[in-house]
Each structure stands twice: as structure tokens, then as C-alpha cells.
Amino acid sequence: MTRKSRRLWLVVACMIGLGSAAALTLNAFSSNIVFFMAPSQVHSKPPPADRTIRLGGMVVAGSVHQEKVKDAPVAIFDVTDGQAAVTVRYEGILPDLFREGQSVVAVGTVNPDGTFRASEVLAKHDETYMPKEVAEELRRSGKWDPRFGKAPDAASWNTMTAADNAKKPATQTP
Amino acid sequence: MNPELGNFALALACCMAAGQAILPLIGASRRDARLMALAPALAVGQMIALITSFACLIHAAITNDFSVQNVAANSAVSKPLLYKITGVWGNHEGSVLLWAMILSICGGAVALFGRNLPSALQARVIAVLGGVAAGFELFCLTTSNPFARVWPAPMDGQGMNPLLQDPGLAFHPPILYTGYVGFAVPFAFAIAALIEGRVDAAWGRWVRPWAVAAWCFLTCGIAMGSWWSYYVLGWGGYWFWDPVENASLIPWLTGTALVHSAIVVEKREALKIWTVLLAIGTFSFSLSGTFLVRSGILNSVHAFANDPARGVFILGLLALVIGGSLLLFAIRAPQLTTGGLFAPVSREGLLVLNNILLCSICAVVLTGTMYPPFMSLLFGKTISVGKPFFDATTIPLAIPLMVFMGFGPMMPWKRAQMWPVLRRLWWAACVTGVALVAATFQMREILPVLATATAVWVICSSVADIAERLRLFRQPLGQSWQRARSLPRAVFGAALAHAGVGIVVLGIAGMSQAAHRIVEVHVGQSEMLAGDSWTLTDVKPAEGPNYTALVATIEVRHNGRLVTTLHPSKRTFASQHQTTTEVAIHTNLMADIYGVLGDKHGDDANPTYVLRLHYNPLAPWMWLGGLIMALGGALSLSDRRVRVGAPRRANTVDVVVVP
Numbered sequence: 081m082t083r084k085s086r087r088l089w090l091v092v093a094c095m096i097g098l099g100s101a102a103a104l105t106l107n108a109f110s111s112n113i114v115f116f117m118a119p120s121q122v123h124s125k126p127p128p129a130d131r132t133i134r135l136g137g138m139v140v141a142g143s144v145h146q147e148k149v150k151d152a153p154v155a156i157f158d159v160t161d162g163q164a165a166v167t168v169r170y171e172g173i174l175p176d177l178f179r180e181g182q183s184v185v186a187v188g189t190v191n192p193d194g195t196f197r198a199s200e201v202l203a204k205h206d207e208t209y210m211p212k213e214v215a216e217e218l219r220r221s222g223k224w225d226p227r228f229g230k231a232p233d234a235a236s237w238n239t240m241t242a243a244d245n246a247k248k249p250a251t252q253t254p
Numbered sequence: 255m256n257p258e259l260g261n262f263a264l265a266l267a268c269c270m271a272a273g274q275a276i277l278p279l280i281g282a283s284r285r286d287a288r289l290m291a292l293a294p295a296l297a298v299g300q301m302i303a304l305i306t307s308f309a310c311l312i313h314a315a316i317t318n319d320f321s322v323q324n325v326a327a328n329s330a331v332s333k334p335l336l337y338k339i340t341g342v343w344g345n346h347e348g349s350v351l352l353w354a355m356i357l358s359i360c361g362g363a364v365a366l367f368g369r370n371l372p373s374a375l376q377a378r379v380i381a382v383l384g385g386v387a388a389g390f391e392l393f394c395l396t397t398s399n400p401f402a403r404v405w406p407a408p409m410d411g412q413g414m415n416p417l418l419q420d421p422g423l424a425f426h427p428p429i430l431y432t433g434y435v436g437f438a439v440p441f442a443f444a445i446a447a448l449i450e451g452r453v454d455a456a457w458g459r460w461v462r463p464w465a466v467a468a469w470c471f472l473t474c475g476i477a478m479g480s481w482w483s484y485y486v487l488g489w490g491g492y493w494f495w496d497p498v499e500n501a502s503l504i505p506w507l508t509g510t511a512l513v514h515s516a517i518v519v520e521k522r523e524a525l526k527i528w529t530v531l532l533a534i535g536t537f538s539f540s541l542s543g544t545f546l547v548r549s550g551i552l553n554s555v556h557a558f559a560n561d562p563a564r565g566v567f568i569l570g571l572l573a574l575v576i577g578g579s580l581l582l583f584a585i586r587a588p589q590l591t592t593g594g595l596f597a598p599v600s601r602e603g604l605l606v607l608n609n610i611l612l613c614s615i616c617a618v619v620l621t622g623t624m625y626p627p628f629m630s631l632l633f634g635k636t637i638s639v640g641k642p643f644f645d646a647t648t649i650p651l652a653i654p655l656m657v658f659m660g661f662g663p664m665m666p667w668k669r670a671q672m673w674p675v676l677r678r679l680w681w682a683a684c685v686t687g688v689a690l691v692a693a694t695f696q697m698r699e700i701l702p703v704l705a706t707a708t709a710v711w712v713i714c715s716s717v718a719d720i721a722e723r724l725r726l727f728r729q730p731l732g733q734s735w736q737r738a739r740s741l742p743r744a745v746f747g748a749a750l751a752h753a754g755v756g757i758v759v760l761g762i763a764g765m766s767q768a769a770h771r772i773v774e775v776h777v778g779q780s781e782m783l784a785g786d787s788w789t790l791t792d793v794k795p796a797e798g799p800n801y802t803a804l805v806a807t808i809e810v811r812h813n814g815r816l817v818t819t820l821h822p823s824k825r826t827f828a829s830q831h832q833t834t835t836e837v838a839i840h841t842n843l844m845a846d847i848y849g850v851l852g853d854k855h856g857d858d859a860n861p862t863y864v865l866r867l868h869y870n871p872l873a874p875w876m877w878l879g880g881l882i883m884a885l886g887g888a889l890s891l892s893d894r895r896v897r898v899g900a901p902r903r904a905n906t907v908d909v910v911v912v913p
Contacts, residue, residue: 082595086596086598093598097613097651098614100614100651101614101617101618101647101651104647105618105622105647108639108642108643108647109639112639112640112646113638113639114638114640116637134638148774151773152773153772153864171772173852173853173866176824176832176834187640
């Protein structure tokens with residue numbers, strides 16, 4: 081075994097290793113990336129039924145209720161970004177930090193009827209913390225711009241009307 | 255008074271670290287014995303100063319000194335003593351101080367245990383550690399001083415995040431940090447070797463124990479972190495592919511590669527440049543791991559310290575350390591001569607394969623972790639990658655890694671024949687075949703089946719390796735015993751660590767078969783899960799030191815026989831308006847029975863409770879296996895060859911001898 085042929089072996093082995101890693105990554109990226117969507121985006125462009133997405137927004141105050149399907153509790157609540165609301169059905173225990181009127185991220189799929197079937201609901205450690213995606217989406221929808229002070233009281237999100245948004249069309253374009 | 259003492263000690267440590275970074279380097283290049291002799295003294299001094307500083311902070315927390323802002327923000331009078339102490343590193347400032355203290359202890363350890371190193375090499379290693387320490391201590395002093403005072407002092411503190419009030423947190427961060435920081439020592443050895451322009455077998459032999467020690471701590475730390483999230487977060491999961499978890503997995507993968515490639519340097523003087531690069535890379539990933547956690551670039555469930563201003567300082571520090579070391583590598587690496595030749599089928603060949611596969615997995619995890627933040631930074635798209643992505647990419651790479659792992663320890667160095675190795679592993683292959691068939695009947699999906707088979711293969715081949723070396727059952731037992739006593743402990747350590755990997759993977763494969771149900775029941779109602787009947791018999795309130803709790807009693811029966819009684823609870827912490835879920839777990843080492851109490855529904859007269867019931871087969875094996883891996887590393891560290899008789903260099907170029 082000469083130095084040259086050893087180097088050739090090493091290069092070939094590295095190529096195979098990294099090549100298969102790259103192939104696996106690209107393959108997994110094409111099918112397993114989870115996009116973040118706001119409720120208004122779900123309404124305007126519903127994703128295919130088998131596609132997992134992350135839905136983020138504020139929980140509409142007073143929308144949370146429970147149902148019982150075959151002994152399993154199902155939590156039902158609406159998530160809004162101020163433009164549109166999506167009804168989320170979640171079979172499981174809501175996280176300790178889940179509150180009405182606060183931000184939430186749900187992972188799951190959109191049903192053909194437009195409701196959202198969540199497999200996971202995330203609320204963050206810190207009760208004052210808002211997920212970056214949710215804050216960004218609220219800014220885009222014109223509900224709140226972080227440059228003009230802190231977020232309005234969470235309880236008022238669902239009471240904001242479309243009229244509020246109509247007053248400031250400049251901020252509606254993303 | 256005490257916080258000022260702590261602050262002074264921290265500043266003193268920073269000055270000593272700066273001296274430690276500069277003076278020994280000058281001494282080593284001028285061959286000045288006096289300047290080089292300063293290195294161990296300064297390292298030990300810095301260690302003592304930082305331990306003093308850390309003790310002052312703990313003292314302030316225990317004595318409820320709320321004039322210290324850090325204590326006021328993270329502690330409270332009502333908090334139990336254990337959490338007052340552990341709370342010191344449960345926040346940003348304290349954890350950075352802990353980090354710096356561990357780094358100084360590493361420097362002190364090199365000063366105390368590295369006396370048989372050539373003095374110039376030791377001086378340079380300590381100088382590099384001093385440079386990194388000075389950076390971190392300056393960061394601590396300027397942007398996140400744990401001793402900052404607040405005036406007027408509040409009567410009571412704000413208390414700690416209830417999720418962090420857990421015994422697991424007492425040991426998880428210090429052990430994980432020791433693992434992270436421990437890789438600073440191989441890094442310092444790599445930089446010192448680059449400055450000297452010399453890497454040889456002796457260097458490999460010196461650097462390997464430090465890498466193995468850091469690896470043991472990191473393995474333990476990751477296993478404990480996973481265990482913590484399993485029983486604290488109450489989702490029944492053990493690994494969430496969360497950016498913070500990945501930040502600890504990435505240096506673990508490269509660190510594992512480093513531990514293996516250093517063997518090749520030590521035994522065969524090959525792969526030298528690669529090993530130096532791995533040492534630099536591992537510590538760079540450790541540092542970036544801290545950076546990712548501390549700056550909030552990657553938001554995750556661990557988001558207790560989001561402050562971009564600090565991120566800028568850390569980013570500068572990272573650029574300096576990583577960029578500087580890679581620059582030095584680029585300049586000096588071509589001067590390092592390449593070493594011994596080997597055939598593709600040989601021990602070296604398989605160790606190279608191990609490195610390639612580990613680094614491929616590392617690259618995949620790194621891509622999956624960094625892709626979402628880069629996409630949002632560059633294109634404003636918010637995406638995330640989760641478990642499906644990482645499962646689809648890492649498992650196909652891990653399975654060949656495990657298959658080759660079985661052959662590795664059996665292979666002779668330099669040039670090997672496949673046939674004799676295969677002949678010695680025939681029974682391991684048979685057992686693996688049986689496991690494959692059995693797993694195919696038990697499990698439906700392909701990946702858990704393959705994982706089970708390869709895990710069994712790894713465990714059996716480790717046993718076969720030891721049995722072969724002892725000539726077990728081919729010689730009288732007495733002779734085997736004699737052989738066992740003369741066999742180096744490192745061989746047992748390696749076999750134990752490999753078997754540990756197999757046990758972890760068996761645990762993961764078992765967990766893929768976990769069953770769970772979410773039910774809403776009245777008190778007295780029974781539900782079935784995994785052949786057991788679960789009955790909620792009672793729910794009643796209870797008082798804790800700084801919380802009120804609702805405690806449920808669940809009886810689990812198997813065919814009418816009581817298996818266990820679980821007491822999951824929900825705690826409400828008044829001072830933070832926060833509730834936490836306390837999971838109840840019963841384990842018999844083959845499976846975990848895991849119960850969580852959820853919300854209460856209905857009126858008080860006829861309430862129903864949501865329960866989450868899990869049956870997790872082989873779950874404890876994951877953490878047990880991690881512990882066995884770390885034990886294997888510790889066993890190989892206790893090897894006589896590591897402790898004494900560390901070889902002198904072949905032709906020593908040292909002129910100076912420390913008096």
C-alpha cells in the first residue's frame with residue numbers, strides 16, 4: 081500500500097460518507113421541513129393535508145373548551161393572528177403555560193374542513209415570552225409593531241376588529 | 255462585604271489569566287525557565303481565586319443577600335436550601351462564572367497532573383487555557399457580573415423558575431459544563447503542538463486522557479439532561495432535537511471521533527493533522543454551543559437567557575478563538591509530517607471509517623440545527639426541522655457505524671484479513687441474527703428492527719472481544735483469570751463503553767414501541783394500557799415549602815396484582831403564578847410506568863381529571879447505557895499506562911529543566 085493509494089482510499093471513503101450524509105439531508109429536507117404559518121396564511125393558502133406545519137398565534141380568549149371523544153379529552157380552541165382564526169383540536173394535556181389570550185405554537189396538520197389537528201402544543205417556559213415567529217407574524221399582520229412600544233395587552237387581541245386594521249393599511253403589507 | 259470579595263477575586267483571576275496567557279508563551283519561545291515556571295503557579299492561583307469567587311456567590315445566595323441583583327432576581331427566602339445553592343448556576347451570570355471556574359480547574363489540573371510533560375509544552379498548554387479563561391472572565395466582569403448590587407435591596411427575591419427547582423438540575427449543568435470545558439485541554443494541546451510544529455506518538459498519549467475525561471463528563475451530562483427532560487417536562491419524550499440539546503450532541507460526536515483518532519496518533523503516528531483539527535473543532539463546537547444558548551440566536555425551551563448584547567461579546571470571543579486557531583492550523587498544519595502507512599482493512603482503517611461516519615452524523619445534525627436560523631436570517635422564512643428530519647438522516651448513518659464498531663476492536667493494526675476476524679465473531683453474528691428475527695416479529699417498522707439487531711451485535715462483539723483476549727473456555731479458567739489481570743484496563747474500558755452504546759440504542763429502540771393514552775376519568779375509574787389496569791383512586795391537595803399541590807393516586811394492576819402506586823401531582827407556585835407537572839415514574843429496569851396528572855374538569859361535586867399514561871419499554875436503559883459508556887471511559891482512564899511512565903519524546907529537544 082503506497083502513500084498515494086492510501087490517500088485515494090481515504091478520499092473515496094470521505095466522499096461516500098459525506099455524500100450519503102448530503103443525500104440523506106437533502107432527501108429529508110424535501111419532505112420533513114416544517115413551515116411556520118399564521119392563521120391568515122392557512123386560510124389563504126391551505127397546505128396539503130399530509131403536510132405538518134407549525135401554526136402560531138394568540139389563543140382567542142373564551143374560545144377554549146373541552147370535548148370527550150371515547151374517554152380521551154380533546155381541547156378545542158381558536159388561534160388568531162388578528163386577521164383570521166383557525167380552530168385547533170388537540171387530544172392531550174395542554175402545557176402548564178397555556179393561557180387564553182397568550183401566544184401558542186401548535187404542530188400538526190390542516191384538515192380538509194379547515195380545522196387544525198394538533199399533535200403537539202407548545203407554550204414557552206416564561207409566561208411573558210412570546211415566540212419569535214408569533215411576534216413576527218403579528219407585526220406583519222399589522223396588529224403590533226415592536227418599534228412602537230411593547231405588545232398590547234394579550235386579552236385584547238381577539239376583541240380587535242377588522243376596522244382597527246383598516247385604519248392602518250400601510251402596515252398591512254409585509 | 256462578601257460579594258465585593260467575590261468580585262475582587264474574579265477580577266484578580268482575570269488578571270492572572272491574562273498573565274498566564276502571555277508570560278509562559280514568551281518563556282517557551284525564549285526558553286526562559288523562570289517565565290515557563292510561572293505557568294503552573296498562575297494557573298493554580300487563578301483556580302483558587304475563581305473558587306473563592308464562586309464560593310462568595312454561593313454564600314450570598316444561602317444568606318439571602320438580596321442586595322446582590324443576581325440573588326434578588328433568582329432566589330427567594332422561601333426557597334429550599336438545595337435550590338438556593340443550585341440556583342446559583344441556574345441563571346446566566348452564575349452559569350458563566352461556573353464555566354470560568356471549571357476552565358480554571360482544568361488549567362490547575364494540567365499544572366498539577368502534567369508535571370511529566372516537557373516544560374515548554376506544559377507552559378504553552380497552560381498559556382492557551384489562560385487566554386481562553388481571560389476572555390470568559392472579562393465577559394463575566396463586563397457584561398454579566400454576578401456580583402452587581404441593587405439599591406435599595408428588596409425584602410424578598412423574585413424566586414426561581416419552578417421548572418428548574420429540581421434535584422436533577424443540581425448536577426446536570428456542572429457535569430455538562432465540565433464536559434464542554436474539558437475539551438479546552440485537548441484544544442490547548444493542539445494549539446501548543448501547532449506552535450511547536452510537532453505532533454508525535456507521545457503527544458497523542460498525553461492528550462488522550464484529557465479528551466477521554468472530558469468525553470466521560472459530556473456523556474454523563476447529556477444522559478442526565480435527557481433524563482431531566484424525561485421526568486420534568488412530562489411529555490414522555492427523552493430527546494426533542496431541540497437546538498440546545500443538539501449543541502451538546504455536536505461536540506459529543508466530534509469528541510468521540512477525537513478520542514478514537516488520538517489512538518491512531520498514539521499507536522501509529524498517523525492521522526496527526528486530522529486529530530489536531532478534531533481537537534480544535536470539538537472545542538469550537540463547545541464554545542459555539544454556549545454561544546447558541548446564551549445569545550438567543552436559537553430560541554428553544556431552554557430560553558432563560560436571551561440577551562443579544564452579550565451575544566456580541568461572545569461572538570467576538572468565538573471569532574477570536576476559533577478563527578485564530580484555524581488560522582494557526584492553516585499556517586502550521588502543512589509542516590506536520592504524515593505518519594505510518596496502513597491498509598484500508600486494518601484497525602486504523604476502521605478508526606478512519608468511525609471518524610468519517612461520526613463527522614457525517616455531526617454535519618447532518620449541524621445542518622439541521624443551523625438551517626432554520628439561517629433561512630430566517632437570509633430569506634425571512636420561518637421553518638423548523640424536527641424529529642422526523644433527524645431520524646431520517648442520523649439513523650441510516652448510525653447503523654453502519656454500529657456494524658463497523660463490532661469489528662473495530664478485533665482488527666489487528668496496519669494490515670488485517672477479514673476472515674480470521676469474522677471467524678472469531680461467528681457466535682455474535684448468530685445472536686444478532688436471532689435478535690433480528692425476534693425483533694422483526696415484535697416490531698413493525700424497519701428502523702427499530704435494524705437498531706435492535708445492531709445494538710445486540712455491538713454488545714455481543716464487545717463480549718466476544720474480551721472473551722477472545724482471555725481465551726475464555728479454551729483454556730482453564732485460572733489461566734483466563736491470569737490473562738484478565740494482565741490485560742490493560744483500557745481494553746476493558748473500550749469494551750464496556752461499546753457495550754454501553756449498544757444498551758443506549760436498545761433503550762431507544764424499545765422506546766419506539768412505547769404506548770401512551772390520554773384519558774379523562776372520574777375518581778375510581780379504571781383504564782387499560784399495555785395489559786395493565788390503571789385506576790385513579792384519589793386526588794387530594796397538599797402543601798409544599800413554596801407551592802401548593804394537587805396529588806393524585808393511581809394504582810396500576812397487572813392481572814389483579816398491584817404493580818405499583820403512582821403519585822403524580824401538579825404544583826402551583828404562588829410567587830411566579832406558574833404551575834408545574836410532577837411526573838410519577840415506576841421502573842423495574844425493563845420498562846417505565848409513567849403517569850402525569852393533567853387538568854381538572856367539571857364542577858367540584860363531580861370532577862373529572864385528565865391523565866396521561868405511558869408505558870415505556872426499556873426506557874431506563876438509555877440512561878443506564880450512558881452511564882456505562884462514561885464508566886468505560888473512566889475505567890480506561892484508570893489504566894496504569896495513562897498514569898505512570900508517560901513516555902519521554904524519542905529525541906527530546908528540551909534544553910531547560912524546571913528546577
